[in-house]
Amino acid sequence: xxxxxxxxxxxxxxxxxxxxxxxxxxxxxxxxxxxxxxxxxxxxxxxxxxxxxxxxxxxxxxxxxxxxxxxxxxxxxxxxxxxxxxxxxxxxxxxxxxxxxxxxxxxxxxxxxxxxxxxxxxxxxxxxxxxxxxxxxxxxxxxxxxxxxxxxxxxxxxxxxxxxxxxxxxxxxxxxxxxxxxxxxxxxxxxxxxxxxxxxxxxxxxxxxxxxxxxxxxxxxxxxxxxxxxxxxxxxxxxxxxxxxxxxxxxxx
Numbered sequence: 207x208x209x210x211x212x213x214x215x216x217x218x219x220x221x222x223x224x225x226x227x228x229x230x231x232x233x234x235x236x237x238x239x240x241x242x243x244x245x246x247x248x249x250x251x252x253x254x255x256x257x258x259x260x261x262x263x264x265x266x267x268x269x270x271x272x273x274x275x276x277x278x279x280x281x282x283x284x285x286x287x288x289x290x291x292x293x294x295x296x297x298x299x300x301x302x303x304x305x306x307x308x309x310x311x312x313x314x315x316x317x318x319x320x321x322x323x324x325x326x327x328x329x330x331x332x333x334x335x336x337x338x339x340x341x342x343x344x345x346x347x348x349x350x351x352x353x354x355x356x357x358x359x360x361x362x363x364x365x366x367x368x369x370x371x372x373x374x375x376x377x378x379x380x381x382x383x384x385x386x387x388x389x390x391x392x393x394x395x396x397x398x399x400x401x402x403x404x405x406x407x408x409x410x411x412x413x414x415x416x417x418x419x420x421x422x423x424x425x426x427x428x429x430x431x432x433x434x435x436x437x438x439x440x441x442x443x444x445x446x447x448x449x450x451x452x453x454x455x456x457x458x459x
Contacts, residue, residue: 207458209310210234210443211351211425213408213451217242217275221252223448229256232443234455235279236303238312240353242273249275264288264298272297274312274352280305289338294331302342308433309342313352318374325379328355332383336390343391347430350392353408353451354426356380358394361404362423375424392428395440395456405442408451416450427456 210232214220217239229237237256242249242263249263259277264287266272276285282303288295299314313335318325342348357376360366369376388394396405406421415421429437439457446452 209236210455211238212453213240213353215449220448237277239275240314266297308347311350315355347433351427357422358384364420393434395427399440
């Protein structure tokens with residue numbers, strides 16, 4: 207069972223590149239997308255040619271912004287959208303698909319912004335989203351994946367000293383948010399399998415950052431502790447292009 211997560215930075219734009227071929231080659235059982243920047247209908251129209259998938263999408267009230275999707279070869283038992291909190295449910299950032307043994311949740315966590323105007327909102331979001339995950343976990347284990355918009359440790363970005371407490375994505379408040387997920391029963395699957403490996407999942411479009419590998423690891427799979435032992439692989443697919451992010455994945459036994 208392979209599950210792939212990919213912030214596509216615009217599903218309509220990336221689908222004109224190698225995205226369809228890349229995803230057909232990977233052929234994941236479940237594909238989770240973030241930052242689709244499209245309506246539900248636009249998502250389904252754009253990726254409907256990916257054969258064999260049930261497609262579920264969520265959209266923001268603001269057109270061309272945010273948005274998430276889950277594609278699954280097996281039809282989920284149920285699918286739910288958002289957290290049920292009006293403050294957090296206007297940007298299409300969450301989808302949860304229930305399967306027999308666990309939930310798969312895709313999330314596009316709010317960015318604090320270059321001027322950090324949304325940092326306080328981001329803290330409110332992290333608290334609410336953790337509570338939401340724990341409510342799901344009361345029923346069955348959870349695999350949550352997506353763009354969490356935080357480089358958790360210094361190893362997770364190329365220039366930690368230059369960015370710590372100065373840049374969105376490596377503020378202490380955001381780091382605390384990830385700490386809270388990990389201290390409340392969730393496991394960072396990439397670090398579980400690759401304790402000290404330096405690998406990134408996002409690069410700025412500026413200054414040839416990807417060519418120079420000046421990147422950040424901000425895309426994650428977190429797993430409930432109860433199913434962490436079933437994770438056989440946790441990978442970052444640096445060889446797949448088309449977005450400023452690359453896909454990340456887990457494989458379950």
